[in-house]
Amino acid sequence: MSAPKRVERPLSPFMIGPYYRPQMTSISSIMVRITGIATLGTVFLVVAWLLAAATSADAFAVVNGLLTSIVGDILMTAAAWAIWYHVLGRLRHLIWDLGYGVNVKANETMGMIMFIGATVLTVVTVLVV
Template sequence: MADVNRGNRPLSPFMIGQYYRPQITSVSSIMVRITGIALLCLSILPVAWLLAASGSGSAFAGWDGFLRSWFGYLIMLGALWAMFYHLLGRLRHVIWDLGYGLDLEISRKMGMGMFVLATVLTVLVVLGFLIF
C-alpha cells in the first residue's frame, strides 16, 4: 500500500471552504443531489393539483390559481430546469459507468455542459409552450 500522508488533505469534497476548493465536477455532483431532492419535494405540487381536481371545484380553483400565478410559474420553471439537470447528471453517470469520459478535461466539459444544456432545454420547452 502506498505511503500517503492523509493528515494534510481533506477527507471529503463536502468540506468546501478553507479546506477544499470547489471544482466543476464536485459542484455538479452536489447539484445533482440537490436537484433530486428538490424534485422529490416539488412532486407534491402536481399530486395536490390532481387531488384538488378530483375533489371540490373551490379546492381545484385554489391550487390552479396558485400554480398559474407568477410564483407558481417560477416554481415550475425551476422544477423544469432541475428535471433536465438531474436527467443530464444521471446520463453523465451512465456514460462514466460505460468507461467513457473519465479524463479530467472531458469530465470538466461535461459538468459545464450540464449547466448549459439544462438551461437550453428549459428555454426550448418554455418557448415551445409559448409558441404552441
C-alpha cells in the same frame, strides 16, 4: 525515538472554503442530488393539483390559482430546469458506466454541458409550452 510529526490537514473535502476548492465535478455531483430532491417536491405539487381537481372545484381553484400565478410560473420554470439537469446528470452517469469520459477534463466539460444544456432545454420547454 521521537514521535512522528503529525500533519494538520482536513480529513475530507466537506470543508468547502479555506481547505477545499470547489471543482466542477463536485459541484455538478452535488447539484444532481439537489435537483433530484427538488424534482420530488415538484411531484408533490403536481399530485396536489391532481388531488384538488378530483376533490372539489374550490380546492382546485386554490391550487390552480397558486400554480398559474407568477410564483407558480417561477416554481415550474425552476422545476423544469431541475428535471432537465437531473436527466443530463443521469445521462452523464450512463456515459461513465459505459467506460467513457472518466478523465478529469472530460468530467469538467460534461459538468459545464449539464449547466448550459439544462438552461437551454428549460428555455425551449418554456417557449414550447
